[in-house]
Amino acid sequence: MNFNVEKKENNIVTFKAEIEEDKFERAIDRAYLKIRNKFNVAGFRKGKAPKKIIELNYGESIFYEEALNILLPEAYEEAVKELELEPVDQPQVDIEQLEKGKPVILKLDVTVKPEVKLGDYKSIEIEKAKYNVTEEDVKKEIENMQDMNSRLIDADDKEAENGDILTINFEGYMDGEKFEGGTAENQNLELGSKKFIPGFEEQLIGKKVGEKVDVNVKFPDDYFEEKLRSKDALFKVEIKEIKIKEKPKLDDEFAKDVSEFDTLDELKSSIKEKLEKEAKDKEKVENETKAIEKLMEISEVEIPEVMIDRQIDDEVSEFDYRLKMQGLSLDKYFEFANTSLEKLKEQFKERSGNKVKSDLVLGELAKQENIQATEEEIDKEIEKIAAEYNPKDTEKFKEDVKKGDLEWIKSGIIKDKAIELLIKNVKFV
Template identity: 60%
Template sequence: MKAVLEKKESNKVSFTIEIPEVDFEKATQEAYIKNRSRFNIPGFRKGKVPRKIIELNYGPEFFYEEAINLILPEAYNNAVEELKLEPVDQPEVDIDEIEKGKPIVVKIEVVVKPEVNIGDYKSIEIEKIEYNVTDDNITEELKSVQEMNGRIIDVEDRAVTTGDILNIDYKGFVGEEQFQGGTAEAQELEIGSGRFIPGFEEQLVGKNKGEEVDVVVTFPEEYHAEELKGKEAIFKVKINEIKEKELPELDDEFAKDVSEFDTLEEYKNDIKEKLEKEFKEKEEVENENNLIEKVIESCEVDIPEAMIDTQLQNELSDFDYRMRTQGINLEQYLQITNSTIDSLKEQLRPMAAQRVKGDLVLEAIAKAENITVTEEDIDKELEKMADSYKQENKEKFIEDMRKGDLSFLETAITNQKVIELLKSIVKFK
């Protein structure tokens, strides 16, 4: 089989594949054998009708389409390899005509991976991000632990203030009609949390236990329930209980209770060390992200829509997975946010385009810098994966992984090598 490149414009390539008549005849015979059991022609047992008889009854081209489907995938793959192309979408196939005794000429048009015009990434300068642990950071961390270790106590002798935790019953009305989903009993609500409709919580401040309150609010225009958008509503609220969180004193006893240290000072020092480590990791991530962003900006590439669409599906799957880890599925998220799958795709599209461009740029720099991935690199990464997945039989895990497609791992290793190289080249101010 012979492949000839006809033209290459932007990211679209046209080429022809010439399939020898003898190869096409073999594929036609294979198509006949595959389908002959379907035919029932008088004078012949089912499945035993000669190919010639079938072609006399249905036409000589009867098996051609099946033959093309059998032979074309391999011919296409061989042509792509021969012409050193990297398709990123399904090809458009055109066969003008098939004439017996002549080679079959197939015309192919397909979108391929674009070329990257690499910028002068070696002269890039980036302002270095640094985070320093302050006394306020330590105090904030202490307060967080203090909050977690607070105890809830009943309030009997005062009115509601911000921060109190109420137990309430309520019924919601629009006009004289009680609306669906606007009723609850023994509902817990922290005043100031912002969980309820704007203006709801503020109207309970200053009220007392056992008091019944008419809370008047207006639903936001972007509210998820169509029938309530922009409507004024009255909630008849009864305050059953008022509770507050009593916080422990920040002293040595507190340190003993919440940590392995005997004094508050030792505990503060430990918090500082952990925050310094956390801030250092944050610095590295943000500096690395800024570095990649600057390098991407310095390069030019015309990204095919097909590549963005493919990445967009990946982004959508990742988003769905993140939502599920938070206890809701994609359909519920769309309902809560009053959005559609199309609007979500538009929201994710710039991220998908940037991700594709980033991968293309890193790949181009890897080629320019002759960065390669060795078997040793792959083994090290597989060992890390085995450890992270807590595999008892590490050797068996690595052996099983090596039986599959590890191109994703090679790409990840290559990209990391490129990033490490860039970090050593680029100037951080």
């Protein structure tokens, strides 16, 4: 096959593929064998009519389309390899010549990975993220554990205050009419948790069991349900129960009850160690993010829209998966949040564009520095994935992974090594 590039512009390569007539003839023979059962020819059992007879009855070009379907993937794969293209979308194909006894001439337009003009990553300066773990942080963590292990006891005739757990019934009114979704019974509410509309919880402080309270609020401007945004509402609230938290005493017995440690000091040390690790991880992620953003800022690349669209589709699929893990479908989410697929995609657009650009600039960095994924690194990553996803039978899982395409594992390793190299060259100020 012969390939001739005509032009390259806006990340689209236009080239012609010329397929020799003998290859086209062989493809026609393959097409005949593949689809001959579809034709009924008088005097022959179905699928037994010779190729020439079928062509006489249905026209000489009857097998051309199927022959092209056979040839095109082979021709395209060969062209991509020979012309050293990196396609990011399916090609658009025009047939320029398709005649018996002549070469087949096809014109193809394909969007390719854009060229990246990489900025000087060795001159990047960023402010280093630093998070220190204090005794106050450890104290808050202990208090959270204490709170989670509290007992709820009836408050009798006590006035409600922050930290109390109320059981309430309420009905919501807007312009004197009940509105949909504004009514509930036996709803639990911890005062001070700020889980209700701003101003709602504060109006229940000082109230007692059995009291009925008119709570006046205004829905936030950014409330998730669009039709309620910025609206004034009245909630008629009845307090059914008030419970207070009886927290356990902070001592060695508490440590034994809530952890594997024998003393409170050991528990505190463990918590501090955990928080310090989380702080280091947070610093690492933030520093890497800043460095990548700076590299993107000083690099130049024209991103094809199709790459952003595909990343948006990936984001939507991931979002859909997370919803399903919570027992919610995408359609139900759209109904609940009063939104649509188009609006969701629009929300993901900027993030998707940044994700594509970061991958491109890091890929160019890896290319310029000849960063590769070694067999040892690939095996180690597969081992890690197997332990995470199938710890009971890691060997079988590893075998299954190795049978598939390992490109996603290789690209992940290369990207991590590119980020590592970038961070090594960053000047922290």
